[in-house]
Amino acid sequence: MTRRTETHPDLTDPRVGTSLFSHWRVGTPLRQRQTVEAIADTWRRRPWPTGDLLGYHVYAGHDTATLMHYSQWTSAQAYEAFVKTHRQERVDEIDTAVPDIERLGLGRYRRYRSRERVAGDSRVPGLVVAVRIDFAPEAADRRTDWVDTVLLALADDPVGHPGLISANFHLSDDGTHVLNYAEWESAEAYDRTFAAPGEGIGSPTELWERVRTYPGFKGSTIDRYDHVLGLVP
Structure with missing residues (x-):
């Protein structure tokens, strides 16, 4: 199952092998809120995709127009497997709920x-x-x-x-x-x-x-x- 939490991530978790940060431009404070709820609804309706994903967190920019995403993975290979099997259906559902999201890029880090x-x-x-x-x-x-x-x-x-x-x-x-x-x-x-x-x-x-x-x-x-x-x- 997928659970929503207000707890901030532990960035020092030794299980994390790859950290992913990405940014979306959504345009307005209202669309920020709508997009966050669309993400939550989309993910909570589905089982947690893999034990290799330790957590996924979303942040609202103080510019009132952007969102930052941070996900913790055990490895880059685990993320690639998720992309092949689970990512697109989630993206499609979010885009249906909040059209015209501009995805600004994904960065991979350790x-x-x-x-x-x-x-x-x-x-x-x-x-x-x-x-x-x-x-x-x-x-x-x-x-x-x-x-x-x-x-x-x-x-x-x-x-x-x-x-x-x-x-x-x-x-x-x-x-x-x-x-x-x-x-x-x-x-x-x-x-x-x-x-x-x-x-x-x-x-x-x-x-x-x-x-x-x-x-x-x-x-x-x-x-x-x-x-x-x-x-x-």
């Missing part, structure tokens, strides 16, 4: 490292921030070193980031970027952090300067989301 939540921290994230960090082609193999530097900078930061619950860094399979799925206590906590003096989350330390000037770093984009749907077996 989680590299995380700044995990502190032991005993039971806060429910009030905001999910997806940060895409782009790298030049020649820097693809250095993305892990960049993530290592970020985690060192976070640990060394004298200001600290009390509103940040976790940061989960994923490497894209195509080698072009890193995706940080960051859980924040609230939108207000996130805004307070970035309203502070300086250049964003990092204090003016040597490590944060290395992060911002890392060779091959091309820039980043930030999108804010609310978790609106979880589907699990």
Whole structure:
């Protein structure tokens, strides 16, 4: 069976071999809500497709026009098998309920490292921030070193980031970027952090300067989301 849940995913689940992120443009807040309910209805009317799918979650963009999808798979091969046998009927039913959805692309990732939540921290994230960090082609193999530097900078930061619950860094399979799925206590906590003096989350330390000037770093984009749907077996 398929069960709907409000529980956020555990991004550090060791069973996850492949993480998939995709984005849909639906156009309006009403269509955001309609699409989320169409996804929920479509999936809940069907058995859970495979034990290799650990969870499927949907997020509403604060731009009021987009949705982000995140699914956890034991392997890329398991996802390909799902595409061949189960995906299209679900897509067709959702498209019948909410026509003209624009699918913007699917990205495949593996989680590299995380700044995990502190032991005993039971806060429910009030905001999910997806940060895409782009790298030049020649820097693809250095993305892990960049993530290592970020985690060192976070640990060394004298200001600290009390509103940040976790940061989960994923490497894209195509080698072009890193995706940080960051859980924040609230939108207000996130805004307070970035309203502070300086250049964003990092204090003016040597490590944060290395992060911002890392060779091959091309820039980043930030999108804010609310978790609106979880589907699990």
